[in-house]
Amino acid sequence: MVDLLKTPAAWPTILLERASAPDPTDLDAATRAGAFDALRRVIRNFGATATIAMISGVGLRGRGGAGFPAAAKWRLAGSTDAARRYVVVNGYGADPATATDRFLLERDPYAVIEGAAIVAFAIGASEAIIAVRADAIAAIRGLEAAIGAAEEAGFIGFDVLGSGHDMTVTVRPVQGAYMLGEETVLLKALEGKRGQPEQRPPYPAERGLFDMPTVVHNVQTVATLPWIVRHGAEAFAATGTPDSPGTILVQVRTPRGDGIAEVPLGTPLRNVVALGRKLPAGRTIKAILVGGPSGGLLPPDLLDTPYDFEPLRAAGAHIGSGSVVVADDRACTVDLARLLTRFCANEACGKTIPCRIGTRRLVEIADRVADGRPRPTDPQLLEDLSADIVASGLCDHERLTTLPLASGMRYFRSELDEHILRSACPAGVCHPIAVAAGAIR
């Protein structure tokens, strides 16, 4: 398991409030610490409409990377006429180097279960599905034990807390494809189909799992809900930024190792990076990869960027999986961007042409540059092709796949030019065929 990083005492603790419990699946200890208090209050005091209004009022945004307002999904799903509705909690955590979702599921399963039940109550769904990576065995066992205990105590299951509502919560282990992190792909997998994204709209909140209205949330989004209900909207609005209140789990990785921390949204990237382990002596930060495999490479002068949805997008990165990777001056940004793009291209599901072929061409351009045999038109081609992929993509996978190379071009142009014009790699990572090129001339 990954370590928890020490954060400043002034930072709020929302998601990891009960994370230090000795046995996270102990229902008695969890209820003493406040678990299922919020669900009781939502069912007995608020009712569905007031709950949606409250979440809409505090402006909770989805933690899955896109930052879509949570209450908007609930309204759409609740107002769509249907025989059944579903809640799907996305705990897949596709990024192989980030374990934030898994960490939360292992440390506090009751927060996720309670949050899922609150969403289910608010939209009138009777079934909530928590999708977890099949290799996260500890998280699956913990969740199953927690669901069993909560059902026994009457917090979920039939006739929840005497309200007459039925809410079953199930765990579904899924595996086999990186793309399962995308919401429509995950729904396809839960339906037992080939995992390929769907055109939106209609959004899943209107027509999702088995063509029924489905609210898909990240585990961190649903785990935030009980805290909001228990501590009130004002307390929640005081955290993070006015536009995106709350906290998010971040995994900071440096050459010395990695760890998970709960970070209020809007924290300057500098403070997020400072949470991680120190760089080796004499090394300086060269690039910060924000957002996982399809993240953007940011230079050290952008360390003051707030860790928030819009500022990061504007800088050419995104929150994505909550991964922040600090690379020191030994890294070559061209090589790193090439390997990231290659990974994303290999994981593409192949449904649309910009993704299947466009990302492949991006990799080929990057390979040419790194090997020291670029064509003079390559930088222009890279730019045009990236723009075309972004404009014509079906899901966010291909749009974000352009980020490593695009942000590399934007902030590390001199290093790219060094590769293209002089067939040299300043960091000494790539082995461009400078010698061979000389031999040809």
Added chain:
Amino acid sequence: MSLVPGLGLAKGMALTLRRFFEPKVTVMYPEDRRDVPHKFRGRLQLLYDEWGTLKCETCFQCAQACPIECIDMGGIDTRGRYHVHWGAPETYGERREESALRRSGRPVPDPAYRPFAAVDLGALDGILDEYDHDPAHMLAILEATQAAYGYLPVAALKRISQLTGAWYAMIYGTATYYSHLRFEPAEASAQAAAVAAHRPPEGAYLAALDAALGKRRNPGKPARA
């Protein structure tokens, strides 16, 4: 040679005249439409590329789209795996390279082809019962089938298709998408290695990060995939 001079010519002209007054068969297509069955899609044809090899990659998209499910195929998929679906093995167990022979229209037997070993499908019926024969649980059915047999035998996929009513092509599409499902026993190491090389695991990303963070294992050699 006829005895009456010009008789042949007259016969020919008579045929021409008769055809001249017959109704025309040309259809002014976009304006006029022939009355054909609504599932009619025209003639099926396999195309060859400029090297004479089949362009078909066994992607099953045509089988999936076919409204009357008349298309089926066997051959080598893009991951180098060999599939035979149904029909006589000698018509499917053929080599793609021998295209000249293929174009003669005769089936070309592949001497290296070994038919699949017989599979006992008894275990599969229990699995399907457990999942209510419901195609909505296809992923779970396939995972349970793989757990029972060690891999997904084609005969089992056919049986699942028959008993659940899901199209074979759809099941095949699901089974080929998820990287943990396989069509060969795990011990078929040469093929497994080829598949792994074609689609590197998630470790590729971790290796890239390690490289960027200065943990490159083999600094003398460029990290090429």
